[in-house]
Amino acid sequence: MTQPDLHLFTASTMNGWKPVIFLEEAGLDYKLTAIDFARKEQKAPDYLKINPNGRIPALIDRSNDDFAVFESGAILWYLAEKYGQFLAQDPKERSETLQWLMFQMAGVGPMMGQAMFFQRIAAPNGHEEPYSIQRYVDESHRLLEVLDNRLEGREFLVGDTYSIADIATYPWARAWPWAQVDIDGLDHLKAWLKRIDNRPAVQKALTIPKPVPAFWGDIDDTEFAAENAARFRS
Ligand SMILES: N[C@@H](CCC(=O)N[C@@H](CS)C(=O)NCC(=O)O)C(=O)O
Numbered sequence: 001m002t003q004p005d006l007h008l009f010t011a012s013t014m015n016g017w018k019p020v021i022f023l024e025e026a027g028l029d030y031k032l033t034a035i036d037f038a039r040k041e042q043k044a045p046d047y048l049k050i051n052p053n054g055r056i057p058a059l060i061d062r063s064n065d066d067f068a069v070f071e072s073g074a075i076l077w078y079l080a081e082k083y084g085q086f087l088a089q090d091p092k093e094r095s096e097t098l099q100w101l102m103f104q105m106a107g108v109g110p111m112m113g114q115a116m117f118f119q120r121i122a123a124p125n126g127h128e129e130p131y132s133i134q135r136y137v138d139e140s141h142r143l144l145e146v147l148d149n150r151l152e153g154r155e156f157l158v159g160d161t162y163s164i165a166d167i168a169t170y171p172w173a174r175a176w177p178w179a180q181v182d183i184d185g186l187d188h189l190k191a192w193l194k195r196i197d198n199r200p201a202v203q204k205a206l207t208i209p210k211p212v213p214a215f216w217g218d219i220d221d222t223e224f225a226a227e228n229a230a231r232f233r234s
Pocket residue numbers: 013014015016037042054055056057070071072073
């Protein structure tokens with residue numbers, strides 16, 4: 001049996017869902033390897049050859065000399081270029097799409113990620129840092145307000161069409177309850193979230209891969225390296 005060209009390594013997280021949403025929306029065939037954080041598979045030496053940052057997601061394109069792509073925004077951009085979808089050809093619209101993609105990658109993701117970390121991981125593990133929580137929750141709220149303003153009178157972040165800017169931003173924006181960011185009054189953002197919630201490909205993507213029961217377990221990397229290596233080479 002022939003293998004699909006695309007091999008995605010991911011997990012059920014905000015960054016991990018982005019390429020899955022793209023692939024499901026575009027109806028592309030792909031092979032998926034679910035990375036188990038509890039087993040620290042993302043730190044296995046063979047995985048680090050694909051993503052030197054030791055995080056998910058990562059993509060290998062078998063039809064392009066096994067070209068590897070890491071960073072979720074770069075993966076979306078690569079797929080959009082390769083398949084001519086979700087990124088406009090018009091230079092201004094294309095630039096705007098990349099601006100909002102960068103805004104997500106540099107702002108919304110990192111700030112909401114830290115808001116979640118300090119509340120959901122640091123605090124329950126004895127590191128209660130109220131100043132940090134306040135800082136990241138406030139900054140996340142400010143960024144969601146920027147999105148809300150942008151979405152006034154618009155269906156999607158750029159132009160009239162759904163793009164990689166929406167695909168990148170949606171999994172983070174919908175995570176406002178986990179980051180404890182209040183979105184009361186951000187009605188344009190809420191309407192946009194609902195529009196994207198209703199897309200069948202998005203609904204399917206959010207179930208892929210199946211969520212793993214534990215995250216960031218305290219497990220020695222080396223124990224699983226050999227087993228992981230076999231999976232990543234196949
Ligand atoms: N900027 C990176 C961030 C990737 C990232 O932080 N991934 C998280 C999951 S959302 C991860 O792999 N965490 C596991 C770890 O840090 O070991 C991207 O967008 O791809």
